[in-house]
Amino acid sequence: MKAVVIKNGTDKQYVTVTDIPAPEAIGPDQVLIRVLSVGLDGTDREIVQDRYGVLPEGAEQMIIGHELLxxxxxxxxxSGFSPGQLVTALVRRPCGDPACLPCGSGQQDFCETARYTERGIRAADGFLCEYVVEQASYVVLLPDDCAPYGVLVEPQSIVEKVWNQVALIQQRVRWVPRTALITGSGPLGILTALTSRSLGLETHVWSRSGSDSVNAEFVRRCGAHYHEAGESDRPDLDAAGGEAKLFAGGMDEFVSGLGIRPDMIWECSGHTPLTFEAMKLLAPNGVLAVLGVTSGRGRMNIPCDVLNQEIVLKNKCIIGSVNASRHDFETAIRRLQTIEASFPGLLTGLLTQKLGIEQVPNLDFSKITVKAVVEMAPPVSDKRMTASK
Structure with missing residues (x-):
């Protein structure tokens, strides 16, 4: 069968399409999954373009891809499953250390040892192939009506993890959020905007994509407000010292101009200075959720006393979200159904590029409008129509 793999080369890793044996035998608690589609995200960009990938110990290659339908x-x-059922699968696997309580209780997304594995990312084969064998305990059932947008369950689960954690954290106070601010308008930013609007929040998205971009149009279609950040609005690293100075305008002035104090801020851009800007701008008792991952370049000049006062005296909370548990996946499915009912067709519209498997190794991620999906087989509805003829 065909698979997209990252391989060890002479001097560096490289990504290619190759033929590997199709899986045949499965255990009593396993399932054989026919892959319909696999979504691509920023992690896949790092693997494909930057040749980043942690191969299984002793292996020369690893199948990539982690957003499965x-x-x-x-x-x-x-297994508890039956042929024909629509499914996805969890990405992270527990570390196996008996002392790691989160992994032992099915919360491997909170692993304490950092020795977890992740399918298609870290030391475990992923899903960008024609067939996958998976333990039933990591498989999540989807309703058939989710087929057109089911590939979004994994990224949506990261958003849901935040809301599930916020529900626990904010028991500390009588809290009714009214306003959300999202930085970044990539797939996670747009899904976060859709989620916030489905919850009735006044939602603002601040991003460097143009006001006439497809991303901006999706934001406006769900009733959120889109704001284009200018080149000078985002604090950046200066050429001389390699430092980013915060609170010198940009996001600070933008939020002040809106006359709001967001109850929730979601950092989805991956630009580190915005995380620290957001700490100051968050409303008292508010929550800052960090979903974007820093590029790791340069240093920042941080006004630590100001941030200390903001966090301590105003009871602000900062949480991160990566990967997710079964509960978050299940919540994501219900949320996507709600979003689809509220904004019909918007979720499928996010899937702006449909690719074949041969296109992945040389894919220019900068040309992707919103979300790229690799189609491995006909959609469920098409397959069933063909079978009925």
Whole structure:
């Protein structure tokens, strides 16, 4: 079968399409999944373009891809699944250390040892191939009506992890959020805007994409407000000292101009200075959720006393979200159904590029409008129509 893999080369890793044996035998608690589609995100960009990938120990290659949509081809007798069911799968696997309580309780997204594995990312084969064998305990069932947008369940689960954690954290106070600010208008930023609007929040998205961009149009279609950040609005690294100076305008002035104090701020751009800007701008008792990952370049000049006072005296909370647990996946499915009912067709519209497997190794991620999806097989509805003829 065809698979996209990252391989060890002479001097560096490289990504290619190759033929590997199709899986045949499955255990009683396993399923064989026919892969329908796999979504690509920023992590895949790092793997494909920057040749970043942690291969399994002793292996020369690893299948990439972690945003899965597929159907059950065969099911072990103890799996609890049946052929034809629409499914996705969790990405992270527990570290196996008995002392790691989160991993032992099914919360491997909170692993304490950092020795977890992740399918398609870190030391475990992913899903960008024709067939996958998976333990039933990591497989999540999707309703058939989710087929057109089911590949979004994994990224949506990261958003849901935040809301699930916020529900626990904010039991500390009587808290009714009214306003959300999102930095960044990539797939996670737009999904966060859709989620915030489905919850009835006044939602503002601040991003460097143009006001006439497809991203901006998706934001406005769900009733959120889109604001284009100018080149001078985002604090950046200066050429001389390699430092970013905060609170010198930009996001600070933008929020002040709106006359709001966001109850929630979601940092989805991956630009580190915005995380620290947001700490100051957040409303008292508010929550800052950091979903974007820094590029790791340069240093920042941080006004630590100001941030200390803001966080301590105003009871602000800062949380991060990466990967997700089964509960978050299940919540994501329900949320996507709600979003689809409220804004019909918007979710499928986010899937702006449909690719074949051969296009992945040389993909220019800068040309992707919003979200790229690799189609491995016909959609469920098409397959069933073909079978019925």
């Amino acid at each position: 597929g159907t059950i081809e065969r099911a072990g007798e103890a």
